[in-house]
Amino acid sequence: MSELSKTYDPKSVEPKWYQRWIENDDFQANPKSSKPPFSIVMPPPNITGVLTLGHVLNNTIQDILARRARMQGKEVLWLPGMDHAGIGTQTAVEKWLRKNEGVTRHDLGREKFLERVLEWQDKHGGIIIQQLKRLGASCDWSRQRYTFDDAYIHAVQKVFVDLFQKGLIYRGRRMINWDPAAQTALSDEEVVSKPQKGTLYYVRYEGVEDRRHSLEVATTRPETIMADTAVAVHPGDERYAGLIGKHVWRPLVREKIPIIADEAIDPKFGTGVLKVTPAHDKVDFELGQRHHLPVIDVLHPDGRINCPALPDLDKLDRFEARKKAAELLEESGLLVKTEPYENNIGFSDRSEAAIEPRLSEQWFLRYPKTEQALAIVREHLIRFFPGHWEKVYGRWLENIQDWCISRQVWWGHRIPAWHKVGQASRLPITEDRKPEARATEIYVGIEPPPDSGNWTQDPDTLDTWFSSWLWAYETMDQETRNKFYPTSALVTGPDIIFFWVARMIIAGLEFTPGKSDRIEDNIPFRDVFFTGLIRDKQGRKMSKSLGNSPDPLELIDSYGADGVRFGLMRIAPSGQDIRFDEKQIEEGRNFATKLWNAARFRQMHGPSTRVPRIDDQTLSIYAVEMLARLNETIDDVEAAYGEYQFNVVAQRLYDFFWNDYCDWFVEAAKSDIFSGDEAKKNSTLAVMDVALSAVLRLLHPFMPHLTEELWSKFGFGEGSIQFEAPPRRIDVDPGNNQRQIVSAIYQMIEAGRNLRSESHIASNQKAKFVLRADAPQIRKEQETIARLLNASELVVDAGFTADAGTPVAATPAGELLLIAEVDRAAERERLDKEIAKLESELRTVKAKLENKSFVDRAPGAVVEEHRERQRNFAEQLAKLTQARERL
RNA sequence: GGGCGGUUAGCUCAGUGGUAGAGCGUCUCGUUUACACCGAGAGGGUCGGGGGUUCGAAACCCUCACCGCCCACCA
Numbered sequence: 001m002s003e004l005s006k007t008y009d010p011k012s013v014e015p016k017w018y019q020r021w022i023e024n025d026d027f028q029a030n031p032k033s034s035k036p037p038f039s040i041v042m043p044p045p046n047i048t049g050v051l052t053l054g055h056v057l058n059n060t061i062q063d064i065l066a067r068r069a070r071m072q073g074k075e076v077l078w079l080p081g082m083d084h085a086g087i088g089t090q091t092a093v094e095k096w097l098r099k100n101e102g103v104t105r106h107d108l109g110r111e112k113f114l115e116r117v118l119e120w121q122d123k124h125g126g127i128i129i130q131q132l133k134r135l136g137a138s139c140d141w142s143r144q145r146y147t148f149d150d151a152y153i154h155a156v157q158k159v160f161v162d163l164f165q166k167g168l169i170y171r172g173r174r175m176i177n178w179d180p181a182a183q184t185a186l187s188d189e190e191v192v193s194k195p196q197k198g199t200l201y202y203v204r205y206e207g208v209e210d211r212r213h214s215l216e217v218a219t220t221r222p223e224t225i226m227a228d229t230a231v232a233v234h235p236g237d238e239r240y241a242g243l244i245g246k247h248v249w250r251p252l253v254r255e256k257i258p259i260i261a262d263e264a265i266d267p268k269f270g271t272g273v274l275k276v277t278p279a280h281d282k283v284d285f286e287l288g289q290r291h292h293l294p295v296i297d298v299l300h301p302d303g304r305i306n307c308p309a310l311p312d313l314d315k316l317d318r319f320e321a322r323k324k325a326a327e328l329l330e331e332s333g334l335l336v337k338t339e340p341y342e343n344n345i346g347f348s349d350r351s352e353a354a355i356e357p358r359l360s361e362q363w364f365l366r367y368p369k370t371e372q373a374l375a376i377v378r379e380h381l382i383r384f385f386p387g388h389w390e391k392v393y394g395r396w397l398e399n400i401q402d403w404c405i406s407r408q409v410w411w412g413h414r415i416p417a418w419h420k421v422g423q424a425s426r427l428p429i430t431e432d433r434k435p436e437a438r439a440t441e442i443y444v445g446i447e448p449p450p451d452s453g454n455w456t457q458d459p460d461t462l463d464t465w466f467s468s469w470l471w472a473y474e475t476m477d478q479e480t481r482n483k484f485y486p487t488s489a490l491v492t493g494p495d496i497i498f499f500w501v502a503r504m505i506i507a508g509l510e511f512t513p514g515k516s517d518r519i520e521d522n523i524p525f526r527d528v529f530f531t532g533l534i535r536d537k538q539g540r541k542m543s544k545s546l547g548n549s550p551d552p553l554e555l556i557d558s559y560g561a562d563g564v565r566f567g568l569m570r571i572a573p574s575g576q577d578i579r580f581d582e583k584q585i586e587e588g589r590n591f592a593t594k595l596w597n598a599a600r601f602r603q604m605h606g607p608s609t610r611v612p613r614i615d616d617q618t619l620s621i622y623a624v625e626m627l628a629r630l631n632e633t634i635d636d637v638e639a640a641y642g643e644y645q646f647n648v649v650a651q652r653l654y655d656f657f658w659n660d661y662c663d664w665f666v667e668a669a670k671s672d673i674f675s676g677d678e679a680k681k682n683s684t685l686a687v688m689d690v691a692l693s694a695v696l697r698l699l700h701p702f703m704p705h706l707t708e709e710l711w712s713k714f715g716f717g718e719g720s721i722q723f724e725a726p727p728r729r730i731d732v733d734p735g736n737n738q739r740q741i742v743s744a745i746y747q748m749i750e751a752g753r754n755l756r757s758e759s760h761i762a763s764n765q766k767a768k769f770v771l772r773a774d775a776p777q778i779r780k781e782q783e784t785i786a787r788l789l790n791a792s793e794l795v796v797d798a799g800f801t802a803d804a805g806t807p808v809a810a811t812p813a814g815e816l817l818l819i820a821e822v823d824r825a826a827e828r829e830r831l832d833k834e835i836a837k838l839e840s841e842l843r844t845v846k847a848k849l850e851n852k853s854f855v856d857r858a859p860g861a862v863v864e865e866h867r868e869r870q871r872n873f874a875e876q877l878a879k880l881t882q883a884r885e886r887l
Numbered sequence: 888g889g890g891c892g893g894u895u896a897g898c899u900c901a902g903u904g905g906u907a908g909a910g911c912g913u914c915u916c917g918u919u920u921a922c923a924c925c926g927a928g929a930g931g932g933u934c935g936g937g938g939g940u941u942c943g944a945a946a947c948c949c950u951c952a953c954c955g956c957c958c959a960c961c962a
Contacts, residue, residue, distance in 0.1 A: 007924085193959085200962090219962065266961050274962055283960045343962085357960090388891065392957065395890075399958085494957090533956085570910090571899065576892075577955075579899060583911060590924045601921035651901070655909075666921080757928040763917045790919065790927090841906075853942035862905050869906070
């Protein structure tokens with residue numbers, strides 16, 4: 001074994017091992033292997049993405065699962081890749097072009113622009129993959145996939161054609177969510193609603209048939225008045241009963257519009273009169289359909305007003321037009337009043353622009369297999385961790401709407417549909433909306449229609465998620481699928497439960513990529529673990545604009561990848577948001593150093609054994625105790641993995657190693673190591689080897705580089721730690737009696753240290769301690785206890801008489817006295833405090849035992865525990881009181 | 888409007904029926920031959936409020952408050 005340097009240096013250790021693992025192809029998955037499979041597909045980060053703490057969290061968890069599975073002897077596939085991210089990438093490249101070259105995509109034209117995107121992608125894209133390697137991610141990089149690989153594009157288009165032929169995809173003119181900034185349609189899931197402070201305008205619409213019967217309408221959108229084609233009231237609203245069927249004059253662009261009645265109107269809102277604007281509101285559109293109202297569109301796709309009849313408003317941005325419209329109404333005396341109003345407005349998830357409901361011809365998917373998708377999660381064929389996400393998933397599927405899958409962006413999978421040139425591809429508004437009505441003019445197929453007529457391809461692209469939903473299997477060839485599909489687990493954020501998780505489940509059920517038709521062979525994954533969201537210390541979301549998002553690479557530079565991984569995992573409660581604090585990462589680094597130094601200590605005292613064994617006969621009681629706690633740790637860790645509680649695993653290992661192993665066992669073991677007794681020393685060193693070997697293996701999934709480094713230095717096992725089996729329980733049985741003795745000794749040591757501190761004896765000053773008890777078990781351990789107390793000597797003497805004023809503490813092993821010059825007044829005060837505390841505890845226990853119900857009803861063991869506690873307290877109290885009296 | 892989380896020490900969080908915990912921060916002591924990225928000790932909490940169940944509640948039930956998410960076409 002080569003010598004360990006004084007401090008652990010992640011910068012020299014981590015890259016070295018990562019490179020070696022790659023060179024050895026340690027992460028490569030072999031579909032021909034006879035080992036049981038374990039597989040994960042990485043949620044593909046956007047090609048434009050850079051590593052964030054969210055990625056670190058997510059991928060560390062996947063790496064932990066992958067590495068643990070390798071140790072368990074499984075054939076592991078962790079499949080990495082990237083997402084072309086249609087709107088996101090297009091926006092990023094457009095921004096870049098505008099900034100660097102001052103051109104827009106329209107200046108370049110579609111073809112040129114796409115060339116530029118590809119250029120940009122090769123130059124700036126995929127940084128995140130290199131960054132993931134710094135983290136130690138054990139992905140099979142030879143299988144890296146991209147949603148824009150040729151084969152993948154083909155698969156996406158094939159799925160489109162297939163679903164079209166099944167009648168599940170159709171084209172239709174409907175109200176969709178329009179993003180005026182990105183100028184594309186969006187799915188419902190891509191719209192987030194946020195409360196907005198605005199104004200409610202009360203506008204008068206004058207009566208046509210009778211001037212006196214004018215109506216007041218409350219609206220938040222006066223700029224769309226020109227598109228009103230009716231006003232509506234509730235049929236039961238007595239205020240307006242006589243007016244239904246009559247007409248009012250529409251303001252701004254004056255025209256006669258009918259007063260209609262519809263159940264959808266809430267008489268309690270505003271004045272109970274709704275202006276009906278079928279082109280610019282979803283509810284109004286449906287109302288318009290029911291009442292056969294015309295549709296007038298007064299908005300350009302970019303959100304500017306399109307109304308040449310009203311030059312004051314025409315071409316104005318919709319928000320400016322709103323103010324202007326209010327002014328115009330005011331001038332004409334039709335604005336009755338305004339009041340501040342807050343309502344929910346939909347915003348684009350991507351561009352953050354306010355969404356316009358817009359009537360537009362788009363492609364839609366009627367989701368298949370929704371019932372089945374619901375059932376397999378409800379019946380736990382797919383398990384969610386934490387389980388409460390099942391409800392969120394269920395509610396979405398129960399209220400599922402058709403999916404608008406076409407996008408008017410250029411960067412994306414081109415829709416495999418063809419239009420006959422010369423025929424209008426956009427139909428007039430009044431045309432029947434049923435899809436089959438236009439089946440004749442459109443051809444759907446990956447290749448253009450064979451008749452070589454004037455066909456042009458549909459200009460639209462597909463929603464990015466329409467490609468991601470195939471990720472779980474389109475990334476694998478048939479042989480790989482046979483071995484690794486369905487995947488074992490999916491690790492992702494709950495924010496994409498609808499976007500991705502649910503749709504992948506549906507895709508698996510619909511396209512049955514598995515090796516048989518059985519449902520359990522076709523679901524995309526068995527377990528889904530939802531991570532929390534990382535927030536800053538104040539609980540705010542991490543965001544670029546707030547500047548509160550630390551750069552993970554800087555963290556890795558400062559604390560090492562293993563330190564970052566461990567620190568983050570220790571504070572990541574399952575399923576809850578995580579408050580990030582760099583201090584926690586520092587603790588991870590500190591833990592790595594602690595492990596390093598404990599290993600150094602072991603290494604200083606001689607070579608380790610390849611396969612360490614312990615000798616039952618020579619074990620110290622401290623060793624047995626430590627091994628017993630190691631066994632408990634192994635069990636707890638096993639259980640926590642079963643529930644995906646990574647923070648519990650990390651915390652358990654941290655506690656065991658730092659407290660049980662380092663603070664207690666190693667300190668106690670120094671007696672044996674420095675005793676000069678070779679047999680004792682070797683026995684203790686063997687115990688250390690057993691424990692360290694186990695700890696390294698337990699920690700390896702969390703801290704792969706450091707554990708590999710130490711494993712190789714110690715020479716445990718044949719080769720890499722990566723393929724070593726996790727430790728099993730060690731065969732020791734301390735028995736209750738021995739554990740009690742160790743516990744008594746440890747408590748006695750704590751009491752002694754406390755005495756020393758309270759009596760102001762410096763920690764480096766040797767002091768004499770006396771245990772006033774007849775305790776042969778303790779007498780045997782005198783030397784070790786003295787070491788842990790930093791005592792000049794420890795005397796065990798039941799008949800010891802001390803001077804009045806000698807500091808004394810009651811311990812389970814007996815009275816412990818500190819022999820030193822002391823301040824009697826201070827000692828009196830200390831004893832009074834301790835006595836008061838004991839008395840109060842005794843009172844509590846006594847009261848409980850005097851409660852007949854407790855004694856009768858509580859479990860026997862609990863009652864017995866209380867009795868023993870009472871005896872102990874009483875005994876200790878008597879001794880302390882005696883000592884106090886002597887003072 | 889509906890649903891789901893959360894509220895425990897100054898901070899970040901464990902703790903699902905039996906003496907309230909950890910780390911960090913604070914204060915005191917310490918460089919005692921693994922580790923100052925360390926060791927030892929101390930202080931610090933009416934477990935968000937109020938009811939209830941129970942011999943016993945931080946935990947189970949009800950209710951309220953506050954914080955955070957998600958869903959929903961009230962203009």
